[in-house]
Amino acid sequence: MLIPVKWLKEYVNIDGIDTKELADRLTMSGSHVDSIEEIDKGVNNVVVGKIEKIVSHPNADKLVITTIDVGEEKLQIVTGATNINEGDYVPVALVGAKLPNGMKIKKSKLRGEPSFGMLCSAEELGIDEGLIIKELKNGIYILDKEYPLGQDIKEVMGLNSVVIDFEITPNRPDCLSIVGMARETAATLNRDLECPQIKIENEVDQIDQYVNGIEVKDEELCPRYYARVVKDIDVKPSPLWLRRKLAEAGVRPINNIVDITNYVMIELGQPLHAFDLENIKGKKVTVRRATGSEKIETLDDVERELNDSMLVIADNEKPIAVAGVMGGANSEVSEETKTILIESANFNGRSVRLTSRALGLRTDASSRYEKGLDSNLANEACNRVCQLIEEIGAGTVVAGNIDIYKSVAKEKVIDLRPFRVNNMLDIDLAADQMMETLNRLGLESKVNGENIEVTVPTFRQDVEQEADLIEEIGRIYGFDKIPPVPLVGTLTKGEKSTARRIEDNITDILVGLGLNEITTYSFVSPKVYDKVNLPKGSLKRQYVEIMNPLGEDFSVMRTTLVPNMLEVLTRNYKYDVDRAWAFEIGNIFRPTSVPVKSLPYENKTLCIGMYGKVDYFDIKGIVDSMLKRLGITNQEYLREENYVTFHPGRTANITKNNHVLGTIGEVHPDVLENYGMKERIYIAELDLEIIGILSNLERKYKELPKYPAISRDIALVLDKDILVKDIEKIIWDNGNKLVEGIELFDIYTGDQIPEGKKSVAYSITYRSLDKTLTDEEIAKVHDPIVKALKENLNAELRA
Amino acid sequence: MKEKLQNIMENALDAIKQSSNLEELDNIRVKYLGKKGELTQVLRGMGKLSKEERPVIGQLANEVREAIEGQLNQVKSDFKEAKKKARLKAEKIDISMPGKTKVIGHRHPLLKVKEELENVFMNMGFDVVEGPEIETVHNNFDALNSPENHPSRDLSDTFYITDNILLRTHTSPVQIRVMKQRKPPFKIVSAGRTFRFDDVDDTHSPMFHQLEGLVIDKNITIANLKHTIDMFIKELFGEDMKTRFRPHHFPFTEPSAEVDVSCLKCRGEGCTSCHGTGWDMELLGCGMVHPNVLRNCGIDPEEYSGFAFGLGVDRIAMVKYGINNIRLLFENDMRFLNQF
Missing domain, CATH: 3.30.70.380 (Ferrodoxin-fold anticodon-binding domain)
Structure with missing residues (x-):
C-alpha cells in the first residue's frame, strides 16, 4: 500500500517525526515498510511569478519580452512561448536556478534583449507526462489559480514528496487506506486522528426520478449495495492536486469522476464505481450471477467470458460490470456523460477472489474486496465521492440514496482481562494505558469491573476475541520493549526417535564409505514407471496422484526412489562426472485405498546408487558394512530374476528372518538405455522400517579370546x-x-x-x-x- | 700354552678387525669360541697342566675369551648400526608425492543444515519429531485456525490429493499432531519437506523445507519466545547477532511476529544486500499459539499457553553457504555436493 506522507498528514499530526522514524515506528507496530521513495525532481530556485506585461521583441518575430512579478522584484524575461497571457501565474526559474533536466539558468541576452530567468513548462519541471493535462503539455505551465508571488514552486505544485510502501497483512484490509494507516499512525505515535468531515452542501431532485430501482438477487455474494446519483456532470481532467495525489499513491489519473472514485477508495478503502446512467438500460440495476453464455467487455477493452459462479451488475439487458472486479466498457464514464450512478457496494470476498482469479484480472478493487471489507463503510464512501464532485464543481448531487442492506454488520463486544495481557506479554501495564491504546485504534474501551469492555467496530473484523486485543496492546506497546526471559520449569532433555537415530547413523556410515547424500522431489512423472520398465500390474504403479499438479513431471507421489536415483546419476553422467556414488533417504507413498480416501502410507526408504569404478560386490559390500554397523548380520541374498528394472543375473533380494530388507543389483541395460546412460549403474533400495525392526544399536563387550586362532x-x-x-x-x-x-x-x-x-x-x-x-x-x-x-x-x- | 693363548687372541682380534660383515663375525666366533673352536681346544688341554699352572692359565684363557667376545660384540653392533643407517638412507622417499586418497562422501548442504538446526534445539531441550508429507486439510488448515476463505487454500497455492487430503504447505500440522498426542508440558521441533504451488525458478521450488518449533506449558510468555529465538540465532550465527521482533499476522498465532536478524553479510553495519538497513528480513515467523488452536487440540488456553515458530531451512542453507540458486539444492550435481 503506497502511502504519500503528505496525504497521511491530513489526518494525523506527525510534526517532529521524520520519515525514517515514522517508517521505523510503524514497522515495529506491525505495518512493515517495504520501501520509502523520496521524490525530489531537483527543482531549485523556481518560484511563482505573475505575467505583468508582454511586448513584442524588436529583433525577433518569434520571441516576446515579458515583465514578471516575482514578489520582491520584477524581472524582464525573454521567451518564445505562445500560450501565455498577461495576468497568468507561471513557474519562473530565477537566475541561478537548476532544473531536473540539468539546465542551469543564467543571465543572458536573446537577440540583444537581456533576460533574467526562464518561464517553465511542465516538462521542464520534471512533472510526469501522465499528470499533465493535454492543454498544458505544450508551452508554459499556467498555474490553476493565484498563488503568493515568489513562493517556492515545489510547495505550490507539490514537486517534492515522500511515499512509503507498506506491506499490509491480509487480516487488515482496513489498512489498505490512508485513513486506516492514519489510525495506525495515531496509535503508534500516540497522537490524535482527524477523519475527513463528510458533508454535501447542495442536493437537488430525488434519486427515484433517475433510477427505477436496484435489485440484489444474491445477498450472500452482495451483502450491501448502496448507490447515489449525480447529475450535470462535467467530465474533464482533475485538478493537479488530485492527479498528483493519485499518482503518488500509484493510481493513474483518468478523468475527474473516475479519479474521485479512486481517490476515495485510497482514502477510505472502499472501492467505488461510477456508471454512466444514460447507458444503463431501463435505468435499473440488478446484482445477479452471470449466465453461462454472457460476455462483457471490461474497461481494459478485453472481452471476458462469464459463468454462473461470477457476480455481475446488470441492467435490463446485459452485464455492465463484473462485481468488485472491473466495470464494463458499455457503461463507462466518458466526456459525453451527464448523469452518473455511483456504486458503493460490499461484495463477498471469496467470490470476488475466485472471479478475479478465473478472469485473470486483479484490480485495486478486487484485491480489497477479497480480503473482506466493512459493509458499514459503503454509505460514507459514497457520500464522500459526492462531496468531492461537488467541491471541484464537476456535478450536482441528487438527493437520496438506494441502500440494499439486509443483514447489517454489528459491532462486537469483547471483555478483556488486564491480567491476561500482562501475563501473556510479561509486562506490567495499567488498565487505563491499555484502554488508551485500544481507543486510539478505534477499539472503544471502558472499564467494566475488573475487566475492560471493548466495542469492536465493524472495520476491525479481524478482532474476534481477547487474544486479538492482547496482540493489539502488545504490538503498540512494542515487542522490542519486552525483555527476553529464559524458559523455566521442568528441565527436559531433547530426544530423537530411534528411527531417526538409525537414519542419522546410516547417513554417517554411508558418507564415511564415500557416498554423497542427495535429496529429490517427492513427486515424479508417472512416465518414470515406464522408464524403469515396470510391468503394467506392478504394485509400484499404484501411486497417489496430485489433483492439481504443476505439470506432468510433478504429478504423482513416488512409490520407489529408484527412478529419482537414476535421474540424478544420469544427469551427473551427462555433466561428465566420472564417478557418482550417492544415497537418498526419503519417503515413498502407497495409497491405503484406491481411490485415495485416507492418508496414504509413507514408508521411509533408503536408495543407494553408484556408477564409476564399482561393481555389484562394491555396493553389496557397502550394504553389508552398513548393516553390520546397525547390528544386522547374516542377512541372505536371494537371487531375483524377475524384477525387470534390474539385470536378471546380477540382482538379489536381501532378506533376514522372513523380512525383505530390499533389492540390490545392477540396473537392466534396457533401463539404462531409456535413461541414455552408457555406464553400468548399481542400485540398492532398502526399507528403513524393516531395518529399524532388525537393527540393534546396543553394544555389549564380549571377552577377547585368550587362545590363538x-x-x-x-x-x-x-x-x-x-x-x-x-x-x-x-x-x-x-x-x-x-x-x-x-x-x-x-x-x-x-x-x-x-x-x-x-x-x-x-x-x-x-x-x-x-x-x-x-x-x-x-x-x-x-x-x-x-x-x-x-x-x-x-x-x-x-x- | 701361554703363547698359544696369546696367539689365539691376537689372531682372533686381527680377524675381527679384518671382517666386513655379520656373517664373517659369526664365522670368527665359531672358529675361536665355538664348541670346536681354537680356544675351546686349548681349554680342553688344561687337564694336562700342573696344579700350579692351571689357575694361571685358566684366568688367562678367560681374559682371552672376554677380550674376543667383547670385541666381537662391539664390532657386531657397529655393523648393525651401519646397516640400519644404510637402510634408512636407501628408504628415502619423495614426501611431496600425493597421498593415496580415500573417498569420503559429502552431506547434502540442505540436510546438513536441517540436522544442525535440529541439534541446536535438541541441546536446548526440544524433542525432534516428524510428521507425514501428505496431510489432512484439517491438520494443515482447519485446526490451525486458517480462515475458510484463505487464499493459501486455493488450488493455485496448495497441492491437493483429494478435497480433504493435501501435500502439507508448512510443518505446522506437526504441532496439531503433537498437541493431540501428548500432554503438556512439551518442547518439540520438527523439520521436513513442505510443498507449495510455485513454479521452479532461482528462488522458488514446489518442494522446500521448514523447521517448526512448539513449546506448551503453564505461564509461557512472549518473553520466553524472544529468549528462545535469541538463543537459537546466536547459537546458529554467532553471539554478535541481534534479533528484531516485528508484529505480523499468522492465523495460528496471536500475537504474531516476524523476526529479522542482523544482516548476515554485514552483521548489522548496513550494506547493499540489506539495503542499508542492517537487517536480514523475515528469517523466521513466530508467535503465541492462538487459543483457537489450543482448543482445537483439546488444550485449555486458560491453563496452558505456548509459542510456536517456523523458518525456512532452504533459505538458511542458502544464506549460510552463499548458494544463489535453489535449483542447485535439488539437482544433486556431484560437483556441487563435493563442496560440502
Whole structure:
C-alpha cells in the first residue's frame, strides 16, 4: 500500500517525526515498510511569478519580452512561448536556478534583449507526462489559480514528496487506506486522528426520478449495495492536486469522476464505481450471477467470458460490470456523460477472489474486496465521492440514496482481562494505558469491573476475541520493549526417535564409505514407471496422484526412489562426472485405498546408487558394512530374476528372518538405455522400517579370546553354478562351533580347471575359547567339513 | 700354552678387525669360541697342566675369551648400526608425492543444515519429531485456525490429493499432531519437506523445507519466545547477532511476529544486500499459539499457553553457504555436493 506522507498528514499530526522514524515506528507496530521513495525532481530556485506585461521583441518575430512579478522584484524575461497571457501565474526559474533536466539558468541576452530567468513548462519541471493535462503539455505551465508571488514552486505544485510502501497483512484490509494507516499512525505515535468531515452542501431532485430501482438477487455474494446519483456532470481532467495525489499513491489519473472514485477508495478503502446512467438500460440495476453464455467487455477493452459462479451488475439487458472486479466498457464514464450512478457496494470476498482469479484480472478493487471489507463503510464512501464532485464543481448531487442492506454488520463486544495481557506479554501495564491504546485504534474501551469492555467496530473484523486485543496492546506497546526471559520449569532433555537415530547413523556410515547424500522431489512423472520398465500390474504403479499438479513431471507421489536415483546419476553422467556414488533417504507413498480416501502410507526408504569404478560386490559390500554397523548380520541374498528394472543375473533380494530388507543389483541395460546412460549403474533400495525392526544399536563387550586362532586353507573344484553361500553354509554347519571365520580368497576358472567348473579357495579360522587347539583337534572338525563339501556339492579338493 | 693363548687372541682380534660383515663375525666366533673352536681346544688341554699352572692359565684363557667376545660384540653392533643407517638412507622417499586418497562422501548442504538446526534445539531441550508429507486439510488448515476463505487454500497455492487430503504447505500440522498426542508440558521441533504451488525458478521450488518449533506449558510468555529465538540465532550465527521482533499476522498465532536478524553479510553495519538497513528480513515467523488452536487440540488456553515458530531451512542453507540458486539444492550435481 503506497502511502504519500503528505496525504497521511491530513489526518494525523506527525510534526517532529521524520520519515525514517515514522517508517521505523510503524514497522515495529506491525505495518512493515517495504520501501520509502523520496521524490525530489531537483527543482531549485523556481518560484511563482505573475505575467505583468508582454511586448513584442524588436529583433525577433518569434520571441516576446515579458515583465514578471516575482514578489520582491520584477524581472524582464525573454521567451518564445505562445500560450501565455498577461495576468497568468507561471513557474519562473530565477537566475541561478537548476532544473531536473540539468539546465542551469543564467543571465543572458536573446537577440540583444537581456533576460533574467526562464518561464517553465511542465516538462521542464520534471512533472510526469501522465499528470499533465493535454492543454498544458505544450508551452508554459499556467498555474490553476493565484498563488503568493515568489513562493517556492515545489510547495505550490507539490514537486517534492515522500511515499512509503507498506506491506499490509491480509487480516487488515482496513489498512489498505490512508485513513486506516492514519489510525495506525495515531496509535503508534500516540497522537490524535482527524477523519475527513463528510458533508454535501447542495442536493437537488430525488434519486427515484433517475433510477427505477436496484435489485440484489444474491445477498450472500452482495451483502450491501448502496448507490447515489449525480447529475450535470462535467467530465474533464482533475485538478493537479488530485492527479498528483493519485499518482503518488500509484493510481493513474483518468478523468475527474473516475479519479474521485479512486481517490476515495485510497482514502477510505472502499472501492467505488461510477456508471454512466444514460447507458444503463431501463435505468435499473440488478446484482445477479452471470449466465453461462454472457460476455462483457471490461474497461481494459478485453472481452471476458462469464459463468454462473461470477457476480455481475446488470441492467435490463446485459452485464455492465463484473462485481468488485472491473466495470464494463458499455457503461463507462466518458466526456459525453451527464448523469452518473455511483456504486458503493460490499461484495463477498471469496467470490470476488475466485472471479478475479478465473478472469485473470486483479484490480485495486478486487484485491480489497477479497480480503473482506466493512459493509458499514459503503454509505460514507459514497457520500464522500459526492462531496468531492461537488467541491471541484464537476456535478450536482441528487438527493437520496438506494441502500440494499439486509443483514447489517454489528459491532462486537469483547471483555478483556488486564491480567491476561500482562501475563501473556510479561509486562506490567495499567488498565487505563491499555484502554488508551485500544481507543486510539478505534477499539472503544471502558472499564467494566475488573475487566475492560471493548466495542469492536465493524472495520476491525479481524478482532474476534481477547487474544486479538492482547496482540493489539502488545504490538503498540512494542515487542522490542519486552525483555527476553529464559524458559523455566521442568528441565527436559531433547530426544530423537530411534528411527531417526538409525537414519542419522546410516547417513554417517554411508558418507564415511564415500557416498554423497542427495535429496529429490517427492513427486515424479508417472512416465518414470515406464522408464524403469515396470510391468503394467506392478504394485509400484499404484501411486497417489496430485489433483492439481504443476505439470506432468510433478504429478504423482513416488512409490520407489529408484527412478529419482537414476535421474540424478544420469544427469551427473551427462555433466561428465566420472564417478557418482550417492544415497537418498526419503519417503515413498502407497495409497491405503484406491481411490485415495485416507492418508496414504509413507514408508521411509533408503536408495543407494553408484556408477564409476564399482561393481555389484562394491555396493553389496557397502550394504553389508552398513548393516553390520546397525547390528544386522547374516542377512541372505536371494537371487531375483524377475524384477525387470534390474539385470536378471546380477540382482538379489536381501532378506533376514522372513523380512525383505530390499533389492540390490545392477540396473537392466534396457533401463539404462531409456535413461541414455552408457555406464553400468548399481542400485540398492532398502526399507528403513524393516531395518529399524532388525537393527540393534546396543553394544555389549564380549571377552577377547585368550587362545590363538589357527587357520587352514582349502581349495575346492566344483560346479560353476554353485553359490559360495552354499559352500559357506556347509562349512558353518559342520564347524562344531570351532569355526571362527571363513574368508573366500580366490575364485578361479580357466587353465587346469575343467570346463563348467570353478576353483574356490577359502581360509578357515578355527579357535576354541577354552584352550589352544591341537592339529588333531582341528582335523576332527576340518576333515568332516571337507567330506561334507565333497558329498553335498561334489567338490574336489585341489592340491 | 701361554703363547698359544696369546696367539689365539691376537689372531682372533686381527680377524675381527679384518671382517666386513655379520656373517664373517659369526664365522670368527665359531672358529675361536665355538664348541670346536681354537680356544675351546686349548681349554680342553688344561687337564694336562700342573696344579700350579692351571689357575694361571685358566684366568688367562678367560681374559682371552672376554677380550674376543667383547670385541666381537662391539664390532657386531657397529655393523648393525651401519646397516640400519644404510637402510634408512636407501628408504628415502619423495614426501611431496600425493597421498593415496580415500573417498569420503559429502552431506547434502540442505540436510546438513536441517540436522544442525535440529541439534541446536535438541541441546536446548526440544524433542525432534516428524510428521507425514501428505496431510489432512484439517491438520494443515482447519485446526490451525486458517480462515475458510484463505487464499493459501486455493488450488493455485496448495497441492491437493483429494478435497480433504493435501501435500502439507508448512510443518505446522506437526504441532496439531503433537498437541493431540501428548500432554503438556512439551518442547518439540520438527523439520521436513513442505510443498507449495510455485513454479521452479532461482528462488522458488514446489518442494522446500521448514523447521517448526512448539513449546506448551503453564505461564509461557512472549518473553520466553524472544529468549528462545535469541538463543537459537546466536547459537546458529554467532553471539554478535541481534534479533528484531516485528508484529505480523499468522492465523495460528496471536500475537504474531516476524523476526529479522542482523544482516548476515554485514552483521548489522548496513550494506547493499540489506539495503542499508542492517537487517536480514523475515528469517523466521513466530508467535503465541492462538487459543483457537489450543482448543482445537483439546488444550485449555486458560491453563496452558505456548509459542510456536517456523523458518525456512532452504533459505538458511542458502544464506549460510552463499548458494544463489535453489535449483542447485535439488539437482544433486556431484560437483556441487563435493563442496560440502
